Amino acid sequence: MSTVVGLTGVTKEYPGGVSALRGVDLTVEEGELLGIVGPSGSGKSTLLHIIGTLDRPTAGSVHIAGHDVAKLSDRRLSALRAQHVGFVFQAFHLVPGVSARDNVAEGLLYSGLSRTVRRRRAAAALERVGLADRLDHRPHQLSGGQKQRVAIARAVVGEPALLLADEPTGALDSASGAAVMELLRDLNQEGATIAVITHDTEIAGRLPREVRIRDGEVVADTGDAVSAHGVGAAR
Amino acid sequence: MTRRLKAARLGPRDVLHVGSAGLRSRPMRVVLSALGIAIGIATMISVVGISASSQAQLLRELDKLGTNLLVASPGESMFAGEDVKLPEESVGMVGRIDGVQDVGATGDLDASVRRNEKIDEGDTGGIVVKATTEDLLKVLRGEIGSGSWLNDATGRYPSVVLGHVSAKRLGITGPGRQVWIGDRYFTVVGILAPLPLAPEIERSALVGWTGAKRLLDFDGHPTSVYERSTDASVGDVRKVMGATVDPRNPQNVKVSDPSSALRAKAATEGAFSSLLLGLGGIALLVGGVGVANTMIISVLERRYEIGLRRSLGATRGQIRIQFVTESLMLSGLGGLAGVALGATATGVYAGSGGLPWVVPLWAVSGGFAATLAIGTVAGLYPAIRASRLSPTLALHAA
Numbered sequence: 001m002s003t004v005v006g007l008t009g010v011t012k013e014y015p016g017g018v019s020a021l022r023g024v025d026l027t028v029e030e031g032e033l034l035g036i037v038g039p040s041g042s043g044k045s046t047l048l049h050i051i052g053t054l055d056r057p058t059a060g061s062v063h064i065a066g067h068d069v070a071k072l073s074d075r076r077l078s079a080l081r082a083q084h085v086g087f088v089f090q091a092f093h094l095v096p097g098v099s100a101r102d103n104v105a106e107g108l109l110y111s112g113l114s115r116t117v118r119r120r121r122a123a124a125a126l127e128r129v130g131l132a133d134r135l136d137h138r139p140h141q142l143s144g145g146q147k148q149r150v151a152i153a154r155a156v157v158g159e160p161a162l163l164l165a166d167e168p169t170g171a172l173d174s175a176s177g178a179a180v181m182e183l184l185r186d187l188n189q190e191g192a193t194i195a196v197i198t199h200d201t202e203i204a205g206r207l208p209r210e211v212r213i214r215d216g217e218v219v220a221d222t223g224d225a226v227s228a229h230g231v232g233a234a235r
Numbered sequence: 236m237t238r239r240l241k242a243a244r245l246g247p248r249d250v251l252h253v254g255s256a257g258l259r260s261r262p263m264r265v266v267l268s269a270l271g272i273a274i275g276i277a278t279m280i281s282v283v284g285i286s287a288s289s290q291a292q293l294l295r296e297l298d299k300l301g302t303n304l305l306v307a308s309p310g311e312s313m314f315a316g317e318d319v320k321l322p323e324e325s326v327g328m329v330g331r332i333d334g335v336q337d338v339g340a341t342g343d344l345d346a347s348v349r350r351n352e353k354i355d356e357g358d359t360g361g362i363v364v365k366a367t368t369e370d371l372l373k374v375l376r377g378e379i380g381s382g383s384w385l386n387d388a389t390g391r392y393p394s395v396v397l398g399h400v401s402a403k404r405l406g407i408t409g410p411g412r413q414v415w416i417g418d419r420y421f422t423v424v425g426i427l428a429p430l431p432l433a434p435e436i437e438r439s440a441l442v443g444w445t446g447a448k449r450l451l452d453f454d455g456h457p458t459s460v461y462e463r464s465t466d467a468s469v470g471d472v473r474k475v476m477g478a479t480v481d482p483r484n485p486q487n488v489k490v491s492d493p494s495s496a497l498r499a500k501a502a503t504e505g506a507f508s509s510l511l512l513g514l515g516g517i518a519l520l521v522g523g524v525g526v527a528n529t530m531i532i533s534v535l536e537r538r539y540e541i542g543l544r545r546s547l548g549a550t551r552g553q554i555r556i557q558f559v560t561e562s563l564m565l566s567g568l569g570g571l572a573g574v575a576l577g578a579t580a581t582g583v584y585a586g587s588g589g590l591p592w593v594v595p596l597w598a599v600s601g602g603f604a605a606t607l608a609i610g611t612v613a614g615l616y617p618a619i620r621a622s623r624l625s626p627t628l629a630l631h632a633a
Binding site for chain 1: 241243244246249253256259260539540542543544545546547549551552553626627
């Protein structure tokens with residue numbers, strides 16, 4: 001087992017003195033499925049951006065898939081995202097008017113693979129999420145749950161070290177939401193490391209590990225790994 | 236695990252694909268913003284094309300008329316007021332120059348031509364009465380519009396051939412009519428077709444050489460000697476022509492080459508109006524501003540897409556190249572449409588005027604290069620803005 005995410009003393013302050021994160025320590029090992037949960041304004045979105053290397057902390061160190069983010073240029077950071085991080089968004093962010101297959105293949109665009117390989121892998125990824133019969137459907141022909149599955153396929157098609165899902169069920173009804181969570185659990189069973197960011201304690205509570213965030217600090221972590229403030233206590 | 240991170244390059248096909256994605260999703264906007272560029276390029280291409288076509292037409296005409304015609308006429312005398320004339324025998328002398336094929340001559344007469352005797356003598360309408368040798372028409376490669384040319388028989392009697400301008404001025408449309416020359420009526424036997432190489436003949440009334448001597452007191456001294464030689468010997472003939480025409484006073488003879496005047500005219504026709512070209516340039520510039528505008532809006536609208544691409548691993552450079560490519564394609568489309576439009580406009584103009592259809596390659600390639608330059612410049616600022624967008628902000632925007 002190796003460490004996929006390693007945060008130590010991560011602090012993020014925005015201009016004007018607002019602190020979104022205050023000294024967060026978080027370690028995620030390979031193969032974990034965890035929920036990062038907190039009310040809006042707790043700093044969980046900022047945490048997502050920092051783990052996803054879309055933003056850099058003002059203090060503290062961030063290691064993703066063994067790379068020290070602070071030492072990477074924008075180019076290398078982009079390559080890190082291309083190779084090691086997959087994102088799933090609440091709003092899906094599919095390209096309108098483009099088939100499900102090509103939307104998924106877009107996830108490999110910046111990986112350096114040829115178009116043929118990208119499309120072949122995209123088909124396999126769609127099959128994996130149960131949409132083998134929807135390869136040529138365009139986003140407007142798909143239900144919300146199907147769209148989110150396409151987005152998940154796009155995130156996992158490059159076999160990233162870490163899958164970050166930001167409120168993946170936020171725009172879905174409960175049945176589709178449950179199906180999406182089931183899919184994430186299955187993917188985790190097959191070895192994917194997944195972090196689900198949500199405000200929904202119910203969803204987070206059903207995941208093997210739950211990290212609670214409030215006011216920019218980790219207030220609870222059910223994980224066995226080294227945790228913030230040494231709080232290993234379960235609920 | 237810590238293998239070196241290296242951003243992958245996008246292949247040319249992928250760059251085109253990514254760059255055209257935005258265009259494909261908004262075809263109407265593409266048409267409208269490419270239109271500005273298209274109008275600018277079309278203006279420039281048609282201005283250049285139409286001038287080039289007119290020029291080609293003149294040069295083609297020139298080819299047909301030949302560039303081997305020389306005209307000798309009396310120059311300015313050194314003594315003011317002295318009437319300079321060419322010697323009577325000069326026509327025969329020129330005919331003996333090596334390489335000369337045909338010689339013809341005209342001699343100006345004092346008489347004027349009028350519709351009838353009641354019209355005032357001073358009212359010449361700018362028409363000159365000339366005596367002419369029979370060979371003149373052959374030398375000029377002229378053609379008879381209607382009627383016939385002067386011959387041995389008609390040249391002796393009061394008959395006249397009118398240049399096409401003089402016929403129009405006299406209001407005469409065909410042979411058979413009579414005009415008043417000197418003190419008697421002459422019968423119009425023919426009217427000449429236009430003679431681009433000899434506009435002075437177009438504005439003349441031509442009377443036979445012998446007839447003029449007999450009826451109009453012509454002294455037999457030619458005013459202009461026209462000769463046609465082989466193409467190869469034009470230069471040599473030109474050198475000796477002055478001395479041949481008037482061996483005693485060669486300095487009094489002016490030798491001219493009517494085709495050079497026509498060639499100069501062709502050059503002026505080819506010099507397109509810089510004003511129109513400037514207008515085209517302004518249209519092109521405005522088109523470029525339109526493209527820049529469209530690109531800025533496109534970047535604003537697609538913040539989330541930019542954020543998504545960054546999260547998928549696009550580098551700043553790859554975002555930049557995506558939007559520059561989009562801008563290039565937008566203006567390139569406009570440029571292509573403009574070239575097609577300009578070439579068509581030139582074709583329509585040439586077709587309606589019976590001109591050859593000429594669209595110079597340098598104008599097409601230059602116009603296209605200009606659109607690409609404009610596309611790059613117009614796309615650069617929006618692209619840089621797009622690449623500097625924070626990925627997190629972009630994701631929030633959706």
